[in-house]
Amino acid sequence: MSQTNVASYAETRNQDMQAYFLGLISVAAFAMTLPAAKMLAGDLSALQVGFFRSVIAAFAAIPFLLIGRAKRPNRSQVKRMLLTSTGIVYGFPILTALGMQYVPVSHGGVVLAALPLSTAIFGTLITGTRPSRAFWVVSALGFLTVLAYTVIKSKVSDIYVGDLALLGAVVLAGFGYAQGGALSKELPGWQVMCWTLVISLPVLLPVSLYLFDANTLGHLPTQGVAALLFLALVNSLLGFFSWNRALALGGIQRISQLQLLQPFFTFGFSIWLMGEAWNWLTPVVCAIVIVLVWLSKRI
Numbered sequence: 001m002s003q004t005n006v007a008s009y010a011e012t013r014n015q016d017m018q019a020y021f022l023g024l025i026s027v028a029a030f031a032m033t034l035p036a037a038k039m040l041a042g043d044l045s046a047l048q049v050g051f052f053r054s055v056i057a058a059f060a061a062i063p064f065l066l067i068g069r070a071k072r073p074n075r076s077q078v079k080r081m082l083l084t085s086t087g088i089v090y091g092f093p094i095l096t097a098l099g100m101q102y103v104p105v106s107h108g109g110v111v112l113a114a115l116p117l118s119t120a121i122f123g124t125l126i127t128g129t130r131p132s133r134a135f136w137v138v139s140a141l142g143f144l145t146v147l148a149y150t151v152i153k154s155k156v157s158d159i160y161v162g163d164l165a166l167l168g169a170v171v172l173a174g175f176g177y178a179q180g181g182a183l184s185k186e187l188p189g190w191q192v193m194c195w196t197l198v199i200s201l202p203v204l205l206p207v208s209l210y211l212f213d214a215n216t217l218g219h220l221p222t223q224g225v226a227a228l229l230f231l232a233l234v235n236s237l238l239g240f241f242s243w244n245r246a247l248a249l250g251g252i253q254r255i256s257q258l259q260l261l262q263p264f265f266t267f268g269f270s271i272w273l274m275g276e277a278w279n280w281l282t283p284v285v286c287a288i289v290i291v292l293v294w295l296s297k298r299i
Contacts, residue, residue, distance in 0.1 A: 015249050015250070016249075016250055018246075018249055019245075019246045019247075019249035019250025019251075019255055020246070020250060020255070020258065022242040022243070022245050022246035022249070023242075023243065023246035023247075023250065023255045023258045024258060024261075025239075025242050026239050026240070026242045026243035026246060027258050027259055027261055027262050027265060028265050029234050029235060029238075029239040030235060030239055030243075030259075030262060031109070031262045031263075031265030031266040031268075031269060032230060032234070032235065032266075032269055033096055033231065033235050033266075034096060034099075034100055034105045034108045034109055034112070034266055034270075035105050035227075035266070035269045035270060035273050035274055036227040036228075036230050036231050036235070037049060037096050037097045037099075037100040037227075037231065038100045038105050038274060039223055039224055039227040039273075040097065040224050040227050040228060040231075041097070041100050041101045043216065043219075043220055043221070043224050044097075044216065044220075044224075044228075045097075045211075046094055046095075046097040046098035046101065046165075047094060047211055048211050048213075048216075049093065049094070049097035049228070049231070050090065050093035050094030050095075050097050051093075051094075051204060051207050051208045051211055052208060052211070052228060052232070053093055053228060053231040053232040053235070053236050054089045054090070054093055054197065054200065054204050054232070054236055055201070055204040055205060055208040056228070056229070056232035056233070056236075057197050057232045057233065057236035057237040058197035058198055058200060058201050058204055058205075059201075060232065060233055060237055061193070061194035061195075061197045061198055061237060062194075062198060064190065064194050065191070065194050065195070065198065068190070068191070070188075070191045070194065070195070073187065073191075073195050077183060077186065077187065077195075078195075078199060080179055080182070080183055081179075081183065081192070081195055081196040081199055082199065082200075083175075083176075083179050084176050084179040084180050084183065084192070084196050085176070085196050085197075085199070085200045086172060086175070086176065087172040087173050087174070087175045087176020087177070087179070088172075088173060088176035088177070088180065088196070088236075088240070089176075089196060089197060089200045089204070089236075090172075090200075091168070091169065091172030091173065091176070092169045092172055092173040092176065093231070093236065095165045095166065095168045095169035095172065096108070096112075096165075096166065096169045098161070098162075098165040099111075099161075099162045099163070099165040099166040099169065100162075101162070102161050102162030102165070103162035103163065103166070104270070104274075104276060105266060105269070105270035105274050105276060106266065106267050106270045106276050107162075108162065108166055108266075109262065109263040109264075109265075109266030109267055109270065110146055110149055110263045110267075111163055111166040111167065111170070112166060112169070112170060112259075112262060112263060112266070113142075113143065113146035113147070113259075113260060113262070113263045114143060114146075114147075114167070114170045115170050115173060115174055115177075115256070115259045115262065116139065116142065116143070116256045116257045116258070116259040116260050117139055117140070117142075117143045117174075118170050118171055118173070118174025118175075119173075119174040119177045119178055119181075119252060119253075119256035119259065120136075120139055120174075120252065120253040120256050120257070121174065122174045122175045122177070122178035122179075123177075123178040123181060123182070123247075123251075123252030123253050123256065124253065125178075126178050126179060126182050126252075127178075127182050127252060129251070129252075129253065131253045131254075135253065135254075138257075138292055138295045139253075139257060141292055142257065142260045142289055142292040143260075145285060145288055145289060145292065146260065146263060146285065146289065149263075149281065149285045152281065174256075177243070177247070177252075177256065178252055180192050180193065180196070180240065180243075180244050180247070181244060181247030181248060181252040181255075182252070183244075184244040184245060184247060184248035185248050188245070189240065189241055189242070189243070189244025189245035189246075189247075189248060190240075190241040190244070190245075192240075192244050193237060193240035193241060193244060194237075197236070197237065257292075260289045260292065261289060261290065264283075264285075264289070
């Protein structure tokens with residue numbers, strides 16, 4: 001192997017390692033979405049949770065753009081950012097908050113296991129890249145494994161509004177993730193998220209003011225305030241800095257498979273923070289999914 005090929009291989013390997021590392025950080029952060037939303041379920045409506053977290057994140061994004069001297073996106077990029085916002089500024093935050101009013105955190109986390117497949121499908125449609133047939137087989141196996149886990153662990157009474165809301169969140173988030181990942185090949189990932197939030201302010205701000213209830217927010221417990229700030233500053237802003245970068249470096253389809261691990265992070269958080277019950281089936285299924293994620297990386 002020539003020195004040029006060796007250097008190219010090393011660079012590709014380092015890029016892949018960076019992409020997977022950043023992706024795992026983001027997945028761990030995103031896994032806290034449902035526990036945090038569950039903490040707010042009894043105090044704020046789904047619309048309040050969704051809009052408040054996004055408007056706080058939008059104002060927090062402004063200093064990043066100013067300090068980083070970010071260039072304004074062009075007209076084409078703004079249009080795609082508006083499309084991105086439908087999934088990750090509005091749809092996912094509102095629908096996950098709605099879902100958490102009806103189903104347990106651990107159940108909701110497993111429903112969100114469809115996110116990798118949704119992201120991969122939209123990534124293929126948006127970027128035009130065509131992963132191998134083996135990739136789709138492995139992705140489908142990962143999804144079916146987690147789906148089987150859901151059926152085993154769920155009760156019929158859990159299904160209805162909660163699951164429908166979470167499935168809607170899966171579709172919209174997959175679309176938003178793919179759009180953001182594609183844009184991150186043109187702009188730094190942190191700029192994509194910051195601009196997406198900021199250009200949404202003309203909608204976010206008036207709706208948030210309409211939904212604002214001083215009495216409700218004034219009596220929000222400390223735990224609820226912490227949950228809302230986490231959703232705003234980490235899940236709606238900082239988490240996407242590393243996620244968009246990971247998608248751009250490693251490819252939308254491949255990196256999206258890391259989200260198959262998200263239900264198990266969520267399960268761990270549900271036990272630690274929400275006091276939900278431990279079971280041995282979850283780590284076994286998690287081990288299977290990890291193997292499938294590894295296989296999707298290799299093919």
